[in-house]
Amino acid sequence: MRQKRIRGERTTLLDVANKAGVSAITVSRALREPDRVSEELRERILKVVAETGYVPDFAARALASRHNGIVCALIPEVSSLAVMNIIHGIEARLQDTDLRIQYANAWRDADKEKRQLELFLSQHPAGILMAGGQNQQIIVDLILGAKCPVVHMIDINLTALGTVVGSDHCTAAKVAIRHLLDCRYRRIAILGAGVDLRVQRRLEGYRVTLEEEGLYDPQLVMMLPEATSVPLGCRMLRETMESHPDVDAVFCLNDDLALGAYFECKRRGMRVPEDFGICGYNDVNFAAVAEPPLTTVRIPRYDMGYRAADLLIRQINGEKAAHQSIDLGFQLMVRGTTRDTA
Structure with a gap:
């Protein structure tokens, strides 16, 4: 008792x-x-x-060990399905440790991200996981002064302080656009929301690939600073088709936008993939079971969260950190929303 x-x-x-x-x-x-x-x-x-x-008593532990036993995770948008996959990976790695996890939502805003990072550092955390990076220059001094390890989850080609775990988003976008071209689509629009550094890298891959073919049209770029969602994908494709009815494919920088684009195609009586091609990004859980299944770029988000948390734990436990970029790669998942390339 x-x-x-x-x-x-x-x-x-x-x-x-x-x-x-x-x-x-x-x-x-x-x-x-x-x-x-x-x-x-x-x-x-x-x-x-x-x-x-x-x-x-975690406060007493903080005094004794110089940290409070909390891993702080700064994420860009907690409602995003792709971000939730990262969180699941983080949770899986931390669940058998005596570390606790605290999340903060930066809302893909550089000023909010800086403020949240300042609050984290004032708490003497065990370590920090950063899945944001809206403006890396703004947070350089903060990270340089951090008395705890920091691990970034971002594009591997972007300069960051400390260990970086991620994928090459520019190259992934190039592969996606090359696939759409191989499927004989030529007027390819791009839809993006919640614009952050990773999205900007995907946009770069889109632009470079179409420029190489002489097919880049800046009027087919629609990027909004809103939270990504299925209804937003519907609206973005509707507005794109109203102003550019000759568009025959769309590269959506999140799968929920791609699903919304598909619903809009159905409303307009456009056959997918015969009349119109759709490629998403991230390969979230509904992509493979949609009808037709969604062609998309698979980013190992769960592995990213798990690996980043593991590296952070190792550093918290005294393992020396190497300034390294760990490329988890990507995979183009060719499914039913794009034509056969033959």
Whole structure:
């Protein structure tokens, strides 16, 4: 039975140690590094923890270890399906550690991102995961002064401080556009929302590839600073077709925009892929089960979150950080919304 305590009275690590008949250091080790104590001893300590209702004092831990035991993750848009895949990877890696996770939404805004990073650093975190990077120059000084490890999840070709985990978004876009060209589409528009550095790199790949073929038309570029969504994809394609009815394909920089574009095609009686081609980006969970299945670029978002969290944990635990870029690659998933190339 859990020991009753006076309201407001906090069970301490020493209370647990005395009741279990061990030292406070042993209790701390059993909770933080359970593999370093015997199973019998660990079970005895955990039983006392349960009986006393002991909760670790993270503020005290921060004073002792110079960090608060929290991994802070700065993300661009929490509602994005692609970002959620990254979060799932982060959570999977952290779940068996004694580190906690705290998220902040930067809303793809450079000023908000800077402010959130300042707040994170003021809390003495164990480490920081950055999936943003709206304006890297703005945050350089903050990261240089950080007393904790920082791992970025961004385009591998963009300069960042510390370890970078990501994909080459410019090259991925080039492969997608080359596929649309191989499918005999020629008037290819591009739809993007929530414009950030990764989206800008995809736009660059689109532009360069079409310029090489003499087919680039800046009037077919529609980029909006709004949160990406299926309804937005419908509206963007509708406006594109109203002003440029000769467009025969669209490269959408998120899969939800691509799904919205497909719904708009259905409303207009346009056959996909015969009359109109659609290629998305990210390969989120609905892409393969849509009807027809969505042609898209697969970015290993879950792996990105897991790998970044793993590298950060290693650095928190004392492993020396190497300034490195880890390329997780990408894959073009050719499905039913684009023609056969034969």
